Amino acid sequence: MPAEAFVAQLNEQIASEFAAHQQYVACAVHYDAETLPQLAGFFYRQAMEERDHAMMMIRYLIDTDSPVSIPGVAAPVPEFSDVIAPITLALEQEKRVSEQISALAAVARGADDFASEQFMQWFIKEQVEEVATMTDLLRVAERLRDDVDDIEDYIAREQTGEAEDPTAPRAAG
Numbered sequence: 001m002p003a004e005a006f007v008a009q010l011n012e013q014i015a016s017e018f019a020a021h022q023q024y025v026a027c028a029v030h031y032d033a034e035t036l037p038q039l040a041g042f043f044y045r046q047a048m049e050e051r052d053h054a055m056m057m058i059r060y061l062i063d064t065d066s067p068v069s070i071p072g073v074a075a076p077v078p079e080f081s082d083v084i085a086p087i088t089l090a091l092e093q094e095k096r097v098s099e100q101i102s103a104l105a106a107v108a109r110g111a112d113d114f115a116s117e118q119f120m121q122w123f124i125k126e127q128v129e130e131v132a133t134m135t136d137l138l139r140v141a142e143r144l145r146d147d148v149d150d151i152e153d154y155i156a157r158e159q160t161g162e163a164e165d166p167t168a169p170r171a172a173g
C-alpha cells in the first residue's frame with residue numbers, strides 16, 4: 001500500500017492533469033477557430049497526453065488498492081490575445097507540473113515508499129521532454145511571430161506527435 005501522504009498528493013495531481021487537459025483543449029480551440037490547424041492539432045495532441053497522465057495515475061491507485069476520487073477541475077483560461085499567449089501559458093504550466101512531479105517523488109522517497117518513487121520516474125522524464133518541447137515552440141513562435149504560416153510549417157515539420165512509448169505506465173480504461 002502506498003504511503004498515505006503520497007496517495008493524497010497523487011489524487012491532487014490527477015486534478016492538475018485533467019485541468020491541463022482542459023487548458024490544452026482551450027488552446028487548441030483558440031487556434032482551430034483561427035484556422036491554424038497545425039497549432040490546433042499540436043494542442044489537441046498535448047491535451048490527450050495530459051488525459052493519459054491522469055489515467056495512468058488512476059490506474060496506479062487502483063492497482064495498489066488505494067483510494068481514488070475523480071476531481072472537478074479549475075476552469076481553463078478561455079481567451080488569448082495573440083498567437084504566442086497560449087504557448088507562454090503552456091510553458092508556465094509545464095514548469096509548474098515539473099515541480100509538482102518532483103514533489104511527489106520526494107514525498108514517496110521521504111516515506112520509504114519505493115514503488116511510488118519508481119512510479120514517478122517516468123513522469124520526471126516526461127516533464128523534461130514537455131518543458132523542452134514547449135520551450136522550443138515558444139522560441140520559434142517568438143522568432144516567427146509576424147508570419148504565423150511559418151510557425152505552422154515548423155509544427156508540421158518538427159512536432160508531428162510522439163510514437164507510442166512502451167515504457168509508459170499503464171493507463172486506466
Ligand SMILES: [Fe+2]
Pocket residue numbers: 017020049050053097
Ligand atoms: Fe501531464
Ligand SMILES: [Fe+2]
Pocket residue numbers: 020050094097130
Ligand atoms: Fe504536460
